[in-house]
Amino acid sequence: MITALNITAVSIVLLFIAGLSAQVLRQNQRLLINVSFSLSALASLMALFGGIWTVGSGVTERIVLMIGLPDLPFHLRLDPLSGYFLSIIGLLSFFVSIYSTGYVKGFLGRRSVTRLVIFYCLFIAGMFMVVLADDALFFLISWEAMAAASYFLVLYEDEKSENRKSAFLYMVVAHIGAVAILLSFGVMAGFAAGFENFNGFTFDAMRQTRFPGQWATAAFLLAFFGFAAKAGVVPLHVWLPEAHPVAPSNVSALMSGVMLKTAIYGIVRVTFDLLNVFPWWWGAFVLIVGIISAVMGVLYALMQHDLKRLLAYHSVENIGIILIGIGLAMIFKSFNLPMMAALALIAGLYHTMNHAMFKGLLFMGAGAVLHATHERNMEEMGGLIHHMPWTAALFLVGCISISALPPFNGFVSEWLTFQAFLLSPSLPIPMIKLLMPMGAALLALTGALAATCFVKAFGVTFLGHWRGHHKPHIHEVDWSMRSAMFMTALVCLLLGILPTLYIEWMDILSEQLVGAKLSASATLSGWMWLTPVSPERASYSGIVVFTGILAIYVIVYLILHVNPGKIHRGPIWDCGFEKLTNRMxxxxxxxxxxxxxxxxxxxxxxxxxxxxxxxxxxxxxxxxxxxxxxxxxxxNWIYKPIADVSFWCSRKVGMLQQGRIQAYLIYSFVTIILLLFFTR
Known part of the structure; x- marks a missing residue:
């Protein structure tokens, strides 16, 4: 019988086959690239279909695989929440796999791509398994498989010390986060079935348990810390701007676009599904962390000259915006305001998809620039629009989307988040009354700074003239890379002009998680108009805005080009100084x-x-x-003191290694005496 879960399971098997094919085809690297990435694209498309089917039907499927440890089988579950994140991962993985067939060929003749292909396929399979896992054991195995595969992808060009340091930092933070997640699951499993058996390790057992308030708080904080480390939330973000720039650009697109979303999935799953009851201050905590991450992320990005590092810091910003929506949903649900909770949750989850699309597009665009120029420093670029017009136009779509400008997708989700702030009723807690206007103001500041940052990124990279000291042979990228970027840009546009259709599809999530649907009010004026609460309060039509912008562009174009004499070209204004150079x-x-x-x-x-x-x-x-x-x-505030203490402890412990057999015999003798003393 064909089901969504069966299709998704086949996609994971196909990814493992694609990874194994790398060993078989390693002698023919070009054929290896074409076959492996074609299989990964097909597998991603199947997973996308399974996710869309699950969310659209609202059906939950389960399966138990007897391949784990004794009494610890693997439980898999595909419900609308996991189906939604499966759709996000599958859609971007499909585009990036097509992109990779052209991008990875840039490594031919320089190094073998076998390792890159193997861990690329395992990385996507690991993300699929994370959202399907329905018990703590299989979740952590999948989580670690995803982290290990991404570690080796960051380390791909391992001859560079920068890559080795970045990969090490990433792995350290990832494992610290994994330990926190493990402890959180341990707390919940202990209360779900006691410590006499292993029945409590399943998520079903956790769902049916009412946790004591203090232990629920401990489980939530541990889980949030663990997932926040993977998501790059301030101040746990330091690995992200180090690892994403040094990874191959197709990997950067997946890490920033969808790997971070597995952490968002974990936060939503634990909070709204496994724990389900939470006090208002949990939401306030998430909201504050989200606001800080959004503002600090965009400010860090503005300071960067490395194009990929700039994009990496914007992931910190956008994860913060997603957490703002989730935090607001938690606050509203705790005060029994289901419609407002649905609005905030839809805003956060909508932005999760939007960020995956426009950030994947931007990293693919940055990879195209790197592929053509072998340069990441924007100070050494300029004028690329003349040599790479397709890449420039598609990168511009990503810039507009991430800057939350209509008619593209980033505007819709951030506009919904503003509506959750501005349309919220007066809440009884003074701290919440302060947080609402302050959060809205800081979100507005974040949007303005993001637009500023991408004026800088696009202008310095693609406009003007070449700034570099040595101008390489610059060329447009091949059809596979352009087609993948074009399809991603098209999705950004469709998500921006057809938000009501998308919300209608995903509305099952808000109904299951917060007990209210948004689509009834959102589509009150028809599919063309998005009305979050009521038409009298606020409304937006992406299709009308898009049509208006397109009409203005056509009219201006015709006015300027029908009569050739309307446009005059002349020398650039030089302030009276004639010896301008590109470096000025x-x-x-x-x-x-x-x-x-x-x-x-x-x-x-x-x-x-x-x-x-x-x-x-x-x-x-x-x-x-x-x-x-x-x-x-x-x-300097957090990580350097910890590193200094760690090195100091290591040096002191290292003094025990004397290199003399007498000292080691004394250590053994003292250990035996202590053991005898404590076992009396």
């Missing part, structure tokens, strides 16, 4: 300087200017050397 253009450093002056206290900034004097006359320097370093203060 605005660059990333100068663009972000005003923001750095305002918010500089949040960073550790080192700015130095040194003179290189002429031998003839010291009063006329040969050149100026400007150096700017912007560091994350959390390194």
């Amino acid at each position: 253009q605005y660059n990333a450093t100068s663009f972000s300087m005003p923001i750095r002056r305002i918010f500089g206290f949040l960073f550790k900034i080192k700015e130095e200017v040194s003179l290189v004097p002429q031998s003839a006359h010291p009063a006329f320097p040969k050149k100026l050397h400007y150096e700017l370093k912007v560091r994350d203060r959390f390194w």
Whole structure:
């Protein structure tokens, strides 16, 4: 019998087959790329179909695999929540797999791609298994498989010390988070069935248990800490801007676009499904963490010159926006406001899909730039729109989407989040009354700063003239990379102009998790108009906005191009100075300087200017050397002290290794005496 769960299971098997084929075809690297990524694209498409089917039908399917430890079989469950995240992972994985057939060929002749293909397939399979797992054991196995595969993908170009350090940092943070998740599951399993047997390790047993308040809080905080470490929430974000830039760009697109969403899935699953009852302050805590992550993430991004590092910091920002929606939903549900909770939850989950699409598109665009120029530093770019018009146009779609500008998808989910803030009733807690307007204001600030950042990213990278010292042979990327970016951009547009159809499809999630549906009010004025609460309060039509923008563009184009004399070309305005060079253009450093002056206290900034004097006359320097370093203060506040203490302890423990047999015999003798003493 064909079911959504069976189709998804076959997709996972197909990914394992694709990974195994890498060993068989390793002698023919080009054929290996075509076969393996075609199989991974097919598997992702099957998982996407299974997820869409599950959410659309609202059916829950279960299966138990007797392949685990004794008395610990693997439980799999495909319900609308896991189906929704399965759809997100499958959709972006499908696009990135098509993109990879062209991108990975750039490594041919330089290094073997066998390892990249194997861990790429295992990485996607691990993410699929995470959202299907219905017991603590299988969830943690899948979680670790996903983390290990992504670790080896970050480490792919292992000859670079930067990659080795970034991969090590990522693995350390990932394992600390995994330990916290394990402890959270341990607390819930203990109360679900006691510690006499293993029945409590299933999620079904946890769902049926009412946890004591203090232990529920412990389980929630442990789970949130563990998943937040994977999601890159401030201050647990430090691995993210280190690991994402050094990974291959197709891997960066998946890590930022969908791997972070498995952490969001974990937070939603534990909070709204396994625990299900929570006090209002849990939501306030999540909301505050989300606001801090959103604002700090976009400010960190504005300071960056590395294009991929800039995009990585924007993942911190957008995870914060998603957590704002989830936190608001928790607050509203705790005060028994199901409609407002549904609005906030839909906003957060909608942004989860939106972020996967536009961030995947932006990382694929950055990968296309890297593929063509072999350069990540925006200060060494410029004028790429003339050589890469397709990439420039598609990257611009991603910039507009992530800046939350209509008619693309980022606007809809952030607009819904604003509605959750602005349309919320007065709540009885003074702290919540303060948080609501402050959160809305900071979210507005985040949106403005994001738009500023992507004006910088697109302008410095694609507009103007080449700024680099050495201009490489720049070319447009091949059809597979362009087609994948085009399809992702098209999804960004469709999610922006048809939000009511999408909300109608996903509305089963809010009904199951918070007990209310949004689609009844959202589609009150028809499919063209999105009305979150009522048409009198607020409404938005993506299709009308898109039609209006398109009409204005066509009219302006016709006015300017029907009569050839309307457009005059002349030399650039040079302020009366004729000897302009490409190096005199605005660059990333100068663009972000005003923001750095305002918010500089949040960073550790080192700015130095040194003179290189002429031998003839010291009063006329040969050149100026400007150096700017912007560091994350959390390194010095949190991570450096921990690292220093760890190294100090390691050195002290290392003193025990004397290299003399007498010392080791004494250690053994003392250990035996202590054991005898404590076992009396």
